[in-house]
Amino acid sequence: MLESGRLLLRPVELTDANETYRSWMNDPAVIQYTESRFQTHSLEQIRQYVASVQADSGSRFFAIVEKESGKHIGNIKIGHIHPVHRHADVGIIIGDKASWGKGYASESLQLIAWYAREQLQLRKLTAGIYANNLSSLQAFLKAGFVLEGRFAQHWFCDGEYVDGLQMGLLLEETL
Numbered sequence: 001m002l003e004s005g006r007l008l009l010r011p012v013e014l015t016d017a018n019e020t021y022r023s024w025m026n027d028p029a030v031i032q033y034t035e036s037r038f039q040t041h042s043l044e045q046i047r048q049y050v051a052s053v054q055a056d057s058g059s060r061f062f063a064i065v066e067k068e069s070g071k072h073i074g075n076i077k078i079g080h081i082h083p084v085h086r087h088a089d090v091g092i093i094i095g096d097k098a099s100w101g102k103g104y105a106s107e108s109l110q111l112i113a114w115y116a117r118e119q120l121q122l123r124k125l126t127a128g129i130y131a132n133n134l135s136s137l138q139a140f141l142k143a144g145f146v147l148e149g150r151f152a153q154h155w156f157c158d159g160e161y162v163d164g165l166q167m168g169l170l171l172e173e174t175l
């Protein structure tokens with residue numbers, strides 16, 4: 001369990017693969033800038049996904065819980081943990097739209113960065129963002145990530161090709 005001022009991060013359990021989680025993953029506003037938008041998500045598929053991440057030693061998967069309400073508002077995942085390079089990739093979804101714009105994504109990212117450095121002994125986190133996902137970009141920047149690269153016209157989104165942004169956070173230097 002990880003704790004910040006307003007949030008708890010606890011491991012995602014199979015019981016979290018519920019109707020709320022399913023509704024997030026089928027909400028066009030939530031998945032519009034993610035690769036998850038290409039499939040319809042059933043409870044069974046989400047259960048299988050949670051089980052596969054739990055079984056993957058190269059991943060850590062946390063539920064983001066608002067402390068005040070006890071509400072599960074989203075998930076954050078560290079994946080592709082590399083034991084030699086000591087880097088990993090981060091993905092985040094705040095599925096509860098009422099919780100957007102409150103700084104919860106940047107707070108979660110800061111907490112996961114602390115965990116990655118202190119508990120996993122990682123030295124770097126990376127993330128890929130659609131360039132038109134402005135709130136995501138802002139949240140990663142606020143958490144200390146910097147823009148390391150740009151893949152020109154990499155994703156098809158909202159009727160046009162948009163750039164892919166490669167973000168990075170050097171944990172030893174910035175935390």
Ligand SMILES: CC(C)(COP(=O)(O)OP(=O)(O)OC[C@H]1O[C@@H](n2cnc3c(N)ncnc32)[C@H](O)[C@@H]1OP(=O)(O)O)[C@@H](O)C(=O)NCCC(=O)NCCS
Pocket residue numbers: 029030031033034074092093094095099100101102103104105106107128129130133134135136138139142
């Ligand atoms: C992207 C997402 C994680 C952001 O979560 P959040 O909790 O709302 O993010 P935060 O509140 O920490 O930060 C958002 C920042 O973007 C800013 N922002 C929001 N809309 C914006 C816009 N259209 N243009 C510029 N900035 C914008 C906010 O003002 C805030 O910045 P501030 O704190 O400096 O004011 C959330 O909307 C989400 O889960 N979306 C769906 C899934 C997704 O896209 N995940 C990311 C994939 S890379």
